[in-house]
Amino acid sequence: MTELQAEQGAQALEVSHEAKTRRNRDALIALAVFVLLALLPAVFSSKLLLDFVIRCAAYGLFATSLNLLVGYTGLISFGHGMFFGLGAYGFGLMMQKTGVPVPVAFVATLAITFVVALVIGAICVRLKEIYFAFVTLAFQMLIHSTILSWVSLTGGDQGLRGGIPRPPFLGIDLSNQLHLYVASCALLVIGLFLMHRIAQSPFGYTLRMIRDNATRASFIGIDVWRAKLTIFVLAALFASTGGIIMALFVSGAYPEFAYWTISGEGIFINMLGGVTTFLGPMVGTVLLLILNDTVTRLTDYHGLVLGIVILFFAIGLRKGLMDFVVEWYAQRRNGDGERR
């Protein structure tokens, strides 16, 4: 072994060691966040707060998974909401029609999402950005119109009514709000942890490279199509999980869950929080839900107010909130170093 090789070997070892400590740190943070969230009901007994956190979990998983496409890969999907709707309907139908245990329905719904996302992704990821955005949107409308017209299965525009049965399993009773809350938090934290691992993995860096220069990536031997398809399917699985949480929360599924506005909101959440940080979409989710709740309480013209807020961000600020935080932080650090 030459000296050079030995040095490279040592470097590789060091890198993998560093990666391991980082992973352990991530896992610890995730665990701590989960414990904090789980203890929340002991401190604040407000049911409204718990409901709010459950909705944050559903939309947060959806929005963060969209960021894997938009922020990390540069795939601007305008139809990501279809997987949210698919998760909600798939899970709801499975529980209503077959009566299988919750975990089985959960896994089966993800399996369905996997297949659908694979087919739609295989058609879409070849397309350039604006085509990709609109063709994904078209597929979303196809799923939405299928839900509306297949009345015998989906209940049409009434949605899945009559409640979703949630039989207890392993001592967990999801019809109990507290149990559902803890389960949602667990799904959220696990989902975020996994997505962060994906983003920080070599594959995650491949995605960033595809975003910045796809031609170059393909020249150094990366199968761009396969990488894009992989992340499209993975993101769909997390979005579907968000939909499942939503279906459990409202004990039903409605066509609005598959309507294009969900995708639009997802894109806006990403913009609002900022796509350059991993947690940006999560911040955006909390802000948008608060905004939505406030606006619906104050006025009937919810779209008008939301539209103006979006315009303010898109034309006025041009950045998400977390982008400002990151910039401010970087500036302060640089400022300290350069101070004369």
Added chain:
Amino acid sequence: MDLDALTGCLASSACLVTQTTSGFIIGMLLFLVAVGLTLIFGVLKVVNFSHGAFYMFGAYFAMTAYQFSGSFALAMLCGAAGTAILGLIFERVFMSRVYGADVLMQLLVCYAFVLIFDDVVRMIWGPEFKSMGMPAAFQVVPLFIAGGVVPPYYLLLIGVALAAAMILGLGLARTRIGKVIRAAAHNPGMVSALGINTGLIYGGVFALGGMLAGLAGALAAPVRSLTPGMGFSVLIESFIVTVIGGMGSILGALIGALLIGMIRSFGSLGFPLFTEGLMYLFMVIVLVSRPTGLFGKEVA
């Protein structure tokens, strides 16, 4: 699925005529919306995601003008001119700010306006379904062509849309303004360096696109019901049309729109529950076999 109804219809000339006319109606309205979309994309390189709103405004403007004046011609004029002005303002004040920005910003600005415009219509005209009613001039005995019923208004609608297509095609190909627009689509920097105000061209193209969508809305007002949000499904369909025909191609938009019109019209007989699905299926087949669309040149 109801294949018997489809084959039965194909065998009878009366049904064939009726369905073909209805396919033409759907196709021509879609063409007017899609051609604006494709024109704006060709010149400005943005996809106007709020294009459906212009269709909606065209219909509402026409209805209001008709209720006040009772004149059908004035209603059409108001629908087209009103949306042209709206398009100009929208482009100059908002869209022109995000030309350099990435697609995400452009989509967001348009998304914001889809929400705002729908609510503005709800505020002014109310959330319920409205209808303009057929103008008295067209409440005459329908024509019978080969046993099929064809209302005269349908012929007018098809004629106006075809005329618009021809004027647009000839205008772009033969006139000086058309030449400048094509040049601006190709190389805006050079056109601007030659002393032509590209901002004006951009605004004008957007106004033209808005006007065509508004005209479609105005023409559709007597035969369709008006509701806030009516523009969105039209937008999706006209986007499918441009994908099939090829982005930036006027002929492609015409052929694509007619194909979609026929698929909807005849598909509703054979596959009543899967009509929409047929449309998407057709789009997917085109996308997979010819990613640039039937008449597109650019690589998609």
